[in-house]
Amino acid sequence: MPSKKEEYLGVGLDVGTSRIVVARRNENGYEFHSQLDAFVEVPNSRMTKTVLEKEGIPHLIRDNTILVFGNEAQTFANLFHSETRRPMRQGMLNPDEPDGLNLIKHIIQALASTSRTDREKLCFSVPAPPLGGGDTHSYHQAALRQIVTDLGYEAEPVDEGLAVIYSELEGSNFTGIGISCGGGMCNVCLAYLSVPIFSYSVGKAGDYVDEQAARASGEMATRVRTIKEEQFKFAAQYENNVLQAIGVYYEDMVNALVDSLEEAFTRTKKVPRIAKPIPLVLSGGSSVPEGFVDQFKKSLESRKLPVAISEIRQAADPLNATARGALVATLSSM
């Protein structure tokens, strides 16, 4: 009989542009731990250093500056009146942040720690290529694999959209469409009996909404993001120009996502004949605002897909669905 320790082995890791989430099993099912995938640079002083160490706040010291990363980055950004920065951009490693990879490594280490056995299995989420082809994500994937391998894990990538399917669609035998709407990109996957038929990514996602709305309203993107997360609802009528702009660009994002789905079916010549209508599940931080699912349904009404959709719903736990799916992928390979 396996020991308790062995019974709960296996890790799922969602490396998103906004958040990094780790999923594990426990006696009650699944447990999740997350950190913001962000950092802020603050001046290096003895006092700051002491506070960070005393409070156990993750940080790195770089000559004259300290990089505070993870959940506390936003707090320190507010304290020091600066913007948080992202180790990732549009779902990929941010080439403009030379410390990005190192920071991601520290965040993952803080969340997942090192492997509990010799080469514990771990699946990590990776974005799919853009619809219609484009840059491969080999470097991103290789770099993440290296990080987790260095922590002692036996690592395998899992497509982000497929992870959503693994998390949410066991009821349809992992047949259906999984969409992860993140900060940097949306990832879409159609799977049939667990096998991906197509998967791709779309560049318009949460950050796009923030940036465009910020440009339109003259507000800072960070501020727009906060307003979006705290106040925005689809179908509400707003007088506030920031919320209006968020509404416009959020709808644009949803329309682009639905357009892409139609295009993906058109491009894919070999879609299997699926007899029954299939479910579609939406997850990720950008799918959280009230009315998002209805907006998606409304947008989809005007399109014709070659497969019937039985239901469109939000993931049970949209912020953790990808990590959960990655964990299910891990467990199914053990």
Next chain:
Amino acid sequence: MQAERKPAFSPFLRYVELRASRIEDPVERLKYLRRMMALPALGWNLSPRLLLGWTAPAAAVVILLALPWRPTFRPPQAPAALASRARAERPAGDPPRPVKGPVWQVDRQSGAELYSNGLRIERRYETRYLARKFLAFPRAPGREPEPRKEPVGIVFHTTESAVAPFESKHNESLRRFGEGLLSFARQEQLYHFVVDRFGRVHRIVQETDVANHAGHSAWADDDYLYVKLNQSFLGVAFEGKSAGNGDEAIINEAQVHAARLLSWMLREKYHLRAENCVTHAQVSLAPVARRIGYHTDWAANFPFGEVGLPDNYRLPVAALEFFGFEYDPEYMALAAPELALSMKQTDARLARAAREKGLTLAQHRAALQKDFVRLSEAMRQFAFAKEAD
């Protein structure tokens, strides 16, 4: 967009679906589905005639037989089904067109090298990495390992990178993908040579140096065993995907021609044995799981004959034969028929050897696996030891 796959509509799939529905635990259900869908005969590309000819009980037998298998998880980029479809497009057993005669360098400029057999090597992405040094382990008992610096063979790869349809209207994408790949290969010192989709041969890492192409790997010729082939073999990669690209073959005629000229030159220059020119799938292994086929590029379809080599799929897989490794059913499903046959023959030889030694097969394999660990450790120490001044 990732690879597109078309499952066949079949009563078997309905059976698989029904059976999966009865598995309550989602992880177990996924495990079952992934196992079943990896079986080409059940999941993909089964002909309607065969489907109709089989009965449900027969299907059930096949399914039940499949149950104890524990497949290694592979990301969706390496679809078994498409690789097996692609197999039919370019049979592995092409009649060999042997290459003969000396090859010498005719010209060498900063941008390219020209050889007497027509080979042109582009040098724009050329780079250096670690100097090559390795141990060749004699198969004859009692002989000491031999330190070497010259390569002894070639491992053929596919890059598994994004590929655009090979049509003139996609020129821009074809060029862009190729350049992105070459830059990445240079940055990561991935191969010694990359043959792009226009048949151009690009040197990436100089042959005097190691490249990161083979990972955990092993091979053997008639006289020596080799482990960690990054150190001892040259890596030649073809821009392309194991699964092909839509209806296209894995590599095109220009790439095959270039491969023929390149392997001819390399074999002449470094006196490489033909039996040491093999594919990544034949040498790749997962050392912890003691399985072969961690990477499966060119598990089938490599045009040995057209490249001027004998059909090396017929050779025994060294890790099975000499190091007691095993293989997953998925690997067998992917393998060229000649390779699959060779694996079965190795199984039989190992079973016979175990019987002769009075051991179980598992005990015999375990003993061979210890050899692998010993050789790997010796190789690691040698390769990474500092030169004594």
